[in-house]
Amino acid sequence: MDLKSYLDLYALLQQGRSSREERRAFGLSEAAKGKEAHKQLYAWVQTHQGSLPRPQASQQIESALYHATLLLGAIAFILGIVTAAGLLNYSGKAPVNLVYFLGVAVLLPLATMLLSFIAMLRANQVRNFLVHISPAYWLTRVVSLFNPKGGVSLASVPLNPLILNWIIIQRSQLLALLFALGILLGLLGVVATRDIAFAWSTTLQIDAAQFHAFVETLAFPWKAWLPSAVPSLSLVEQSHYFRLGGKLSEEMVSHAAILGAWWKFLSMATFVYAVVLRFGMYLLASWGLSRAICRSMPAFEGADVLLRDMNEPLITTHPNEAPPTSSVQEERHYKRMQERVAASYDAVVGWAFDETTLHALCDAFSVTAPYCLEAGGNQSLEEDARTLERLEGEVLLFVKAWEPPTMDFSDFLEAAARRASKIVVAAVGTPKEGYLPNPRHKAVWAKRLTLLDHSNVWMFR
Amino acid sequence: MSSIDYPRFAVVGHPNKGKSSIVASLAMDDAIAISDTPGTTTHKACYPLRVDGKTLYELIDTPGFQRARQVLAWLKRHETDASRRHEAVRAFVDAHREDERFHDEIELLEPIMEGAGIIYVVDGSKPYGEEYEAEMEILRWTGQPSMALINRIDEADYTQEWKQALSGYFQMIRTYDPMHATLSQHLKILESMAQLREEWTPKVKASIVLFERYHAMMRERSAAAIAKLLNRALSHVERLVLKEDEEVEDAKKRLASRYKQRLRSFEVETQKRIEYIWNHQHLKKQQENLRLEVLDLFSKESASVFGLTRKELLVTGASSGAVTGAGIDLVFAGHTLFAGGIIGAVVGGVGAYLAFNELADIEVLGKKIGRRSLQMGPMQNRNFPYILLGRALFHTMQVAQLSHAVRKSVNFEMDENFRQKWLTDARRKQLEKYHKQFRQAKQIEEKTLAEYEALILEILDGLLGYEK
Numbered sequence: 001m002d003l004k005s006y007l008d009l010y011a012l013l014q015q016g017r018s019s020r021e022e023r024r025a026f027g028l029s030e031a032a033k034g035k036e037a038h039k040q041l042y043a044w045v046q047t048h049q050g051s052l053p054r055p056q057a058s059q060q061i062e063s064a065l066y067h068a069t070l071l072l073g074a075i076a077f078i079l080g081i082v083t084a085a086g087l088l089n090y091s092g093k094a095p096v097n098l099v100y101f102l103g104v105a106v107l108l109p110l111a112t113m114l115l116s117f118i119a120m121l122r123a124n125q126v127r128n129f130l131v132h133i134s135p136a137y138w139l140t141r142v143v144s145l146f147n148p149k150g151g152v153s154l155a156s157v158p159l160n161p162l163i164l165n166w167i168i169i170q171r172s173q174l175l176a177l178l179f180a181l182g183i184l185l186g187l188l189g190v191v192a193t194r195d196i197a198f199a200w201s202t203t204l205q206i207d208a209a210q211f212h213a214f215v216e217t218l219a220f221p222w223k224a225w226l227p228s229a230v231p232s233l234s235l236v237e238q239s240h241y242f243r244l245g246g247k248l249s250e251e252m253v254s255h256a257a258i259l260g261a262w263w264k265f266l267s268m269a270t271f272v273y274a275v276v277l278r279f280g281m282y283l284l285a286s287w288g289l290s291r292a293i294c295r296s297m298p299a300f301e302g303a304d305v306l307l308r309d310m311n312e313p314l315i316t317t318h319p320n321e322a323p324p325t326s327s328v329q330e331e332r333h334y335k336r337m338q339e340r341v342a343a344s345y346d347a348v349v350g351w352a353f354d355e356t357t358l359h360a361l362c363d364a365f366s367v368t369a370p371y372c373l374e375a376g377g378n379q380s381l382e383e384d385a386r387t388l389e390r391l392e393g394e395v396l397l398f399v400k401a402w403e404p405p406t407m408d409f410s411d412f413l414e415a416a417a418r419r420a421s422k423i424v425v426a427a428v429g430t431p432k433e434g435y436l437p438n439p440r441h442k443a444v445w446a447k448r449l450t451l452l453d454h455s456n457v458w459m460f461r
Numbered sequence: 462m463s464s465i466d467y468p469r470f471a472v473v474g475h476p477n478k479g480k481s482s483i484v485a486s487l488a489m490d491d492a493i494a495i496s497d498t499p500g501t502t503t504h505k506a507c508y509p510l511r512v513d514g515k516t517l518y519e520l521i522d523t524p525g526f527q528r529a530r531q532v533l534a535w536l537k538r539h540e541t542d543a544s545r546r547h548e549a550v551r552a553f554v555d556a557h558r559e560d561e562r563f564h565d566e567i568e569l570l571e572p573i574m575e576g577a578g579i580i581y582v583v584d585g586s587k588p589y590g591e592e593y594e595a596e597m598e599i600l601r602w603t604g605q606p607s608m609a610l611i612n613r614i615d616e617a618d619y620t621q622e623w624k625q626a627l628s629g630y631f632q633m634i635r636t637y638d639p640m641h642a643t644l645s646q647h648l649k650i651l652e653s654m655a656q657l658r659e660e661w662t663p664k665v666k667a668s669i670v671l672f673e674r675y676h677a678m679m680r681e682r683s684a685a686a687i688a689k690l691l692n693r694a695l696s697h698v699e700r701l702v703l704k705e706d707e708e709v710e711d712a713k714k715r716l717a718s719r720y721k722q723r724l725r726s727f728e729v730e731t732q733k734r735i736e737y738i739w740n741h742q743h744l745k746k747q748q749e750n751l752r753l754e755v756l757d758l759f760s761k762e763s764a765s766v767f768g769l770t771r772k773e774l775l776v777t778g779a780s781s782g783a784v785t786g787a788g789i790d791l792v793f794a795g796h797t798l799f800a801g802g803i804i805g806a807v808v809g810g811v812g813a814y815l816a817f818n819e820l821a822d823i824e825v826l827g828k829k830i831g832r833r834s835l836q837m838g839p840m841q842n843r844n845f846p847y848i849l850l851g852r853a854l855f856h857t858m859q860v861a862q863l864s865h866a867v868r869k870s871v872n873f874e875m876d877e878n879f880r881q882k883w884l885t886d887a888r889r890k891q892l893e894k895y896h897k898q899f900r901q902a903k904q905i906e907e908k909t910l911a912e913y914e915a916l917i918l919e920i921l922d923g924l925l926g927y928e929k
Contacts (some may be wrong), residue, residue, distance in 0.1 A: 001598060024513060299905060308678075314677045316511045317488035317740075323506030323522070352592040378591035381534050387815040402587045407527035407562075410829075430588055432617060440497060 001293045003065075005042055006163065007058035008049045012303040017051065020309050023414045026309030037307055038294040045304065069171055076175040081189070088190040095199035095241055098262055105183055105270040106218060112176060113281050116169060120288055123165040160296040163289070170285035173231015177282055180274030187270060187433050189286040193265040198262035201243035208237040219265060221272050229264035336458040338424050345424075346393030349416070351409060352400060354379035361398050361428060364435055369396070375412055395420040401427035401437030405448040417454045426460040427448060468661035469519040469577035470654060471505075473569045473600065475593060476525030478584045479612040479639060483756040484508055484522040484868035486639035487647065490590040491743045493522065505568045510668050517668040518661070521577060523569035529595035532566050536602055547604035550574060570865045572601070578657045579607035582632060589626045604655035610650070639866040645678055649771040653669075675685035679861070680925065682738045684918035687853045688910060690731040692851055693897035694724050708759045712835050720837040725751050728849065732856055739860045748873035749853065822929065837901050847884060855879055858924045885922050891916055
C-alpha cells in the first residue's frame with residue numbers, strides 16, 4: 001500500500017466515472033471477492049488507474065515529494081559531513097574530545113528516535129507538535145517549489161492528517177539517516193586523511209573505570225564479533241584528558257600513537273546507533289505509513305459507497321431504456337363552450353350510460369328529446385351504428401366525466417359530428433356527486449375535444 | 462415461445478386508472494411518467510427486478526385500452542372454438558401489429574401473448590361501468606393468469622361494486638394504494654403475484670426476500686450517510702486568511718457566512734444522497750432551510766500560521782532557534798558551551814511571539830509565508846448536532862415512506878413533536894459520546910464511526926417501524 005495508490009484512489013473517486021454495475025461486477029470478481037476493505041480498494045485502484053488523465057496527479061505529487069526529499073536529503077547528508085568535520089576539528093595542540101562526537105552520533109539520535117517514537121504513537125492527532133517541529137515538516141512546504149506550473153499540489157489533496165503525519169515522520173527518519181551517513185562518512189574521511197588523537201574529557205566526576213563501563217555498554221551490540229572496536233580500560237585511562245594550563249600531560253604525549261584507536265569504536269557507535277537503529281526507525285515509519293494508508297483509504301469521501309456498491313447485491317428495477325411518452329400537451333381552453341343546456345334537443349345520447357341513468361340525467365337537466373339513445377358501454381358496434389343513423393339536428397351527448405375519453409369515443413364523436421348539425425358534450429359527475437363533474441375531469445374532456453377540434457362540437461361548461 | 466425464464470406481469474387497464482402509478486410503486490422508480498392526462502403512456506415499458514444482473518421478474522407498464530369494443534368484435538368474428546380463443550387474440554395481434562388504430566391494444570396484448578401474467582388495474586373510487594366488460598373479456602380470451610388490483614385514486618369507495626364485477630373475470634382481486642403503500646403491502650402484492658402461476662412462485666418469493674434485504678440496505682446506507690454528515694458538520698473547520706488591513710469584524714462576518722453555507726451544503730448533499738439511495742432522484746420538495754442564525758457558532762478565533770496557535774508557534778520558534786544555535790555550537794566544536802543553542806532558542810521563541818501579528822509582512826521567495834487568519838469550527842454548539850440529526854432523520858423517514866408514484870411537490874414540514882419520537886435522555890447520552898469525538902476534529906476510527914452508524918440505524922429503524 002503506497003501513497004500513489006492512495007492518491008489515485010482519491011482521483012478515481014473524484015472522477016466518479018464508474019457505474020454501480022461496474023462496481024458490483026468488480027466486487028464479484030476474483031480481484032476483490034472476500035477481501036478486506038483496503039485490499040478491495042487497492043485492487044480497484046490497480047484496475048482503474050489507467051483511466052486517470054495523464055499526467056496523473058499522484059505522479060506529479062510523488063515526483064515533487066521525491067525531489068523535495070532529495071534536496072533536503074542532500075542538505076542533511078552534507079550537514080552530516082560538515083558536522084563530523086566540525087566535531088573532529090583537530091589542531092594538533094589538543095586531542096579531539098570524543099564526548100562531543102558521542103553526543104551527536106549516539107545520544108542525539110537516541111533522543112530524536114525517542115521523540116519520533118512518541119510522534120508515531122501520537123500520529124493520530126491532527127495537531128502533533130512533535131510532527132510540526134520536525135525538519136521534514138518543511139518538506140510539505142518545499143514540495144510546492146517542485147510542482148510544475150498548473151500541476152497538482154499536495155495541498156490540493158485532502159490528505160488525511162494521519163497520513164500527513166506519517167509522511168513527515170517517515171521522511172524525518174530518512175533525513176536523519178542521511179545526516180547520520182554523512183557523519184559516518186565524515187568520520188571515516190577525517191580518520192583516513194588525518195592523524196587524530198582522541199581523548200575524553202568531562203567536567204563531571206567520572207573516572208576511567210566508569211567511562212569504560214559506559215563505552216562497553218555502548219559497544220555491547222558488536223562486542224562479541226568485533227572486539228577490536230571496543231576500547232580497553234587502559235585506552236580509556238590513557239585517553240583521559242584534563243585541559244589545564246593548555247598543556248598535555250607527558251604520559252598522554254608518550255601514548256599519542258594509540259589514542260587514534262578510538263576511531264573504530266566511534267565508527268561502530270555511529271553505524272549502530274545513528275545508522276542501523278535509524279534505518280530500523282525508517283522501516284517502522286514506512287510500515288506505519290503503509291498502515292495509515294490502509295486505514296485511511298476507506299475513510300475517503302465516497303470510498304464507503306464504493307465498498308458498499310462492490311459488496312452489496314445490486315438490485316435494480318429500472319428499465320434498460322427510458323420509455324417514450326406523449327409530448328406534454330399545451331394547456332388550452334376549449335373554444336366552443338356552451339353556458340347552459342337547452343330545454344330540448346333532437347336527440348339525447350348517453351355514452352356508456354344505461355337507459356335508466358340516461359332518463360335520470362334528462363330529468364336532472366330538464367331536457368326533452370324525441371330520442372334517448374345509448375352508445376358505447378356494452379353496446380355492440382352495430383348498435384352504435386344504429387344510434388348514429390338516428391342522429392340529426394342538435395344532439396346532447398352525456399359522457400361520464402370521470403372516465404377519460406378513449407379513441408372508441410373519439411371514433412363515435414367523429415361519426416356523430418358528420419351527421420348532426422351541433423353536438424353538445426356534457427360531462428357529468430357520478431350520481432353521488434349529484435352529477436356535478438370534477439373540474440379536473442372536465443379539463444381532461446376539454447383537452448380531448450380541443451384535439452379533435454370539430455366545428456360543430458360544443459362543450460357544456 | 463420466448464426464451465424468457467422469469468415471470469412477467471403486464472399492468473393493463475382503462476386509461477388513467479393508475480397503471481403507471483402502480484408500476485412506479487412496485488418498481489420503486491420515480492422516473493416513470495405519471496400524469497392526470499390520459500394517454501401519457503404511449504408504449505409498453507419493462508421494469509425488470511434484477512439482482513446482480515439476473516432478472517427475477519418483470520413488470521410491464523402499458524398504455525390503456527382505447528378501442529376495446531372493436532377488438533372484441535374482431536375476436537368474436539374470428540373465433541373458431543371457445544377453447545382456442547387465445548389463438549384469436551394472437552391472430553389479432555399478428556394482424557394489427559402495424560395498424561396505428563390499434564397501437565395501444567397491440568402494446569398491451571403483445572407481452573400478454575408472450576406469456577406475461579395480467580395485473581388489471583381499476584379505480585375503486587369511481588363506479589363500475591359496462592364499458593369495462595369488453596376489456597375484461599379480451600383479457601379473459603388471452604387465457605393468461607390474471608389478478609385485478611383495485612386502486613382508489615380518490616376518496617369515494619366503490620370497492621364492493623368492483624369486486625363483484627371483477628370476480629367473474631379474474632383469479633384474485635386485491636386492493637392497493639400506490640400513493641401510500643407500505644413495504645408490507647408491497648410484499649403482499651408480490652405474494653399474490655407469486656400465486657398466479659405455480660412455476661413463478663419460487664422467483665417471485667425470492668424477490669420478496671430481496672426486497673426486504675433491499676430495504677434494509679437502503680436503511681443502512683441512509684444511516685451511514687447521516688453518520689458521515691454529523692461527523693463532517695461537527696468536525697468542519699473553516700479558515701479565512703485575512704486580507705491586508707482587513708477589519709477582523711468584517712472578516713468574521715464573511716467567515717461566519719461561509720461556514721454556515723458550508724454546513725448547509727453538507728446537509729443538502731446528504732439529502733440528495735439519501736434521495737438517491739431511496740430512488741427518489743426526481744423528488745420535488747418544500748422544506749425549511751437549516752437555520753443557524755440563532756446559534757453561536759464561533760468557537761475559536763485565533764490567528765494561525767500553518768495551523769499553529771500562538772503557543773505552538775512560540776515553542777516551534779524556540780526549537781528552530783535552538784537548532785540553529787546548536788549548529789553554531791557544532792561548528793565551534795562545543796567551545797561555545799551550548800550558548801548558541803540557548804540564545805537561539807530564546808531569540809527564536811521571542812521572535813516568533815513578537816512577529817505573530819506581523820507575519821503578513823514576512824516574505825520568502827517573493828511569497829508571504831505567514832498570514833493572519835481566522836478560524837471557525839469545529840462546531841462547539843451542543844445543540845447543533847441534535848438539530849442536524851433530527852432534520853436528517855426526519856428527511857430520511859419522509860423519503861423512505863414516500864411512494865415512488867408521487868409526482869407532486871411534497872412538503873417536508875417537521876412538526877415539533879418529532880424530536881420526542883427519537884431523542885430520549887438515554888439516547889442523547891449515547892449520541893453525545895460520539896458527537897464529542899467529532900467535535901475534536903481528529904481522525905475518527907472506522908470502528909467508532911461504525912458504532913455511530915449502528916446507533917443511527919437503530920433510531921431510523923425505530924422511526925420506520927422496523928424495530929427488532
